[in-house]
Amino acid sequence: MATLVLTAVGAVFGPVAGIATGVIGFAGAQLFGAGGKSRQGPRLNDLAVQSSVYGTPLPRLYGMIRASGSVIWATDIRETAHRSGGGKGKPKTTTYSYAASFAVALSARPIRSVKRIWGDGKLMRSAEGSWIMAANMRLYTGLEDEAPDPLIASAEGPDAAPAYRGMAYAVFEDLDLTEFANHIPSLSFEVEADEAPVSAAAIIDDLGAITGLAPSLSPEEATPLRGFGIASGGSVRSVLETLATVDPLTILDDGTATAVSLRRIPDAIDLSRQDMGASWRIERGAPVARMTVERIAADQTPGEISIGYYDCARDYQTGLQRAHFGMGRRSERIELPAALMPGEAKALAERKMAEVSVRSVTSTIRLPYRALALRPGDLLRHPADGGLWRVTEMTVERMVVELALERMLQIPLTPSSAADGGRVAPQNGLANGETVLHVLDLPPLFDELPAVPRIWIAASGKEQGWRRADIALSLDSGGSWQSIYTATGGSVAGVTLTALGAGASTLWDDRNAVEVELDHEGMWLEGRADESLLAGANLALIDDELVQFGHVEQLGGHRFRLSRLLRGRRGTEWASADHEAGGRFILIEPAVTGVADLPVSRLGSSIRFRGTGPGEDPAAAEAVTLLLKGRALLPPSPVHVTASLLADGSVNVQWIRRSRQGWGGWIDGVDAPLGEESERYRVTLRQLGGSERIVDVSQSSCTHALADRLADGGDISRLSVAIVQLSAIAGPGMAAAADFVIDD
Structure with a gap:
């Protein structure tokens, strides 16, 4: 006596109907994995950590998703020494900066573009392609006709440099490591692999092109995914089981080819009670029942299902959405390496929870040999309730076909309005923009006593995206430049809109007020109490006069009216005469105001300064010229x-x-x-x-x-x-x- 047993796998992941590996027989373990070994599908952390380990599988990316990739080539870190000082009263100092050149593989299939880039979690490039941190990157999208990168070719030799055709990768040349504590940062990329959202059908067809799997059936019924990543190096079967979390998949094999169907509601086969009743087995002295229906106890089913995913609303950080139902005490988690919005992930968890409830009811029916054409994965209309049931296992023995069934749920996947993915700390993705540089020759500001000429640097931008700039000076009229300071944060600066009358430096000036317009709406001014002013708060430069202000009235946008003034601060009463409208206004804040000491020999000479933002051509930056008077060294008037x-x-x-x-x-x-x-x-x-x-x-x-x-x-x-x-x-x-x- 021979018994043939056919089963449908994927009961946990969804209706991935299939046959044991030996029965399918066309791709064997290469396609569906070895039957007796545990399988690991794509996981969430597969795309999260940058790797440089030899043999690490390269990810296959779809749609729009964030991935870290693998370092596939790198040079030694380059060290550069910077020497300064050595003037009167100052020792010579040597500082070091470091840069690295390397290549990062992004996807084992071609991509369209790269949007945002993060380094150690900090945004390096905006979605529009503007560099927030200086970087020289070349992107290779994986086309088959791409030439080797010139830097790799120069380092490895033209005959030894690989072109990495068919693989998307990025090359960074001399990346400044200052922002990353002098180590190669862990980079992650927002990759646009396809022009539109993808689906399980598109992913299956892509895998089929390299494994021989036939094109998917009914692809129009597949749920769109914003992005998906395969990086685990597992079998196609493990990928299909993961995709079955989103769409019910059925594997079809006609003996010559294997294909995957994505039909949500395949044609159901109607069964009548007259078709049932065949049985040859005797148990406990009586024939086995022709139809049984069993229900799993409510406390034995999961009471919670959670979906782990990449949250598009939070820069693709790992998100988690849960659904609860019934009295079950167990919790099941499904890791889905897909980019979703919180509402989409919540709806998916709710549908999986509903499926658990429905599939807690199973049935066994026995049919005559005429039912031999049925296969696991087929849908039947059960004669007991007329509902849809899926064949999970089929046993044929002595011309009796015994079917194990589970009840099916067919509900649309619609985003849930109740989902909340949490909050993510916003990162400024605006372009750095042009640097506005003010070089100030002022009296000592912060209770220091300079012994050499000292100047103060206030740098900001005309746009809100400004973050930083390298400040350099030239002592030879622009012939050579020396970096002296990295400005970050941005000083609050603008222009006066109204005239400011003369005021005494010995009294509170409540007679005068001045209106100012700041450079952009990201800048702000606030009032301070008299005690705070006497302690040094709200110190600003108007033309050449240092002024403090206590009262601030917002006039709309980035315009303010300042009053309750202290005039001629730090010995600048000589500049407290009438000020015309259109003068410079700069808020002096120690945290964002740079300091540079200059040689005594440069007193009375003109010095050029320039500020260069990330990715900006230094030669294109407009220079600011200062006639150095050394006011930090000049005693105030008696x-x-x-x-x-x-x-x-x-x-x-x-x-x-x-x-x-x-x-x-x-x-x-x-x-x-x-x-x-x-x-x-x-x-x-x-x-x-x-x-x-x-x-x-x-x-x-x-x-x-x-x-x-x-x-x-x-x-x-x-x-x-x-x-x-x-x-x-x-x-x-x-x-x-x-x-x-x-x-x-």
Whole structure:
């Protein structure tokens, strides 16, 4: 007696109807895997981690999906030394930067393009192709006529360099590793493999082209997928089982070819009760029942099914959607390496949960030999309820056909409005845009005491996408350039829209206000309390005057009205006269304001600066020229100048010095710290209509003797005084001027 048993595999994954490997016989283990071994289908983490291990299977990508790929070629990391310093009072320093050239395989089948690129999770390139971080990349889409990459050819030799035809890959040349802690980053790519969403039918047909599987049947009924990736290196059968999560698949074999049908509702075969009843077996003294129906206990079925997927709404990060039903305590998870929206994944989980409930009911029927034409995967209309049932197993013995059936569910896959994929931290995908560079020759800003000329750098962009720029200077009128600073974050800058009247530096200026327009809507200003202003908050540069503002009124867009002002900060009262509209406005913030020290020998000379963003041609960047006056070295003007007539007819001129050091507060209540190598002043005396007399003194007073008054000529009752403190490095500081009437 012989018994023939045919089964349908894929009960867990869905209705993948098939026959044991030996029965199919056309591709064997190569196509459907060895029968006795466990199989692993494509998994979610297959595309998540960049690999460089020899023998790692290359992924086959479909639709639009994010993948990491494999490093297939690389040079040694290149080290470059940068030397600076060595001037007066500064040691020589050497810093190092690193770059690498390498190739990353993306897909074992051709692709159309690459959109976004991430390095160590940070966005490197926007979907529009704008580089956020500087990179030189060449993409090869996998066409059969592509030539070897020139860099690989130059390194390996023209005869030894592979062209990698039929495989999509990207070559990075001299990628700066500074942003990645000096290591080759783990890259991931948003790959557009196909022009439109794909389906199980398209994937099956692509695999069939390399395995001999016949074209899929009824492809128009397949559910569209936004993207799909196969990277596990498993058998075609394991891929089909994974695809069966989305669509019911039936494997058909006519003895000459094998094909996959995607018909959601195949033609059902109607059975009548008259067809049933054949039986030859006797169990417990009675013939086996011609039809049985069994139901699995509710607590024995899964109560939760979760679908793991790539979430398109969260930059293709792994997402999870769940569906719950019944009293089951078990939880089943299906890993689907497909790119989906949360609602689509939620609907899929709900449908799988419904299928579990429906398939908890099974049936066994026995038919006469006329039913030999039936096969596992066929749909029958059960005579008990008229519903659709699928044949899962077929046994033929003594001309009796015994069928094991499971009940079928046919519901459309519609996105669920209740799905929430969570949130992802937004990354700025806008283009960096043009860099706006302000080079500022200012007094000391942050309670430092420079010993060499110091300038401050405020860099930003005209567009919100600006992130960073390399700042370089040229000491030889553009003949050569030296990188001095990497600007990030962006300074808040713009222009004044209204005039700003003159204001005193010794009082709160509540009489004046100024309106400013910032460079773009991503910039913002906020008010501060008086205590915060006295501690240094909201310091800004308007033209050449340092101003603080306490009140901010938004006028719409990126326009603001500033009031409650403190004027002439850090000794810039000399620039607090009337300001016309159209002047520069720059918010001075330590976190985003760069600092550069320059050689003393460059005082009085013009220096060029330029800012170059990622991917921008340095030669195309507009240079900014600064005449270096060394204001960080210049002592501020003295204050409280007085002149009094002494008994001997001489005039005593006195003043109080100020210092470059100690703007934060009056520490000892006696005098400001000197802040210079020595205390020296230059006093210019001129009587009305008389000649000028210049006197250098080493204390904060000067005597204009009676004999000198008479010798200088002019009206000795009218005296003009100008006083500057002298810097040993930069010379005279800012002047304090006063006019006096000397009464005899």
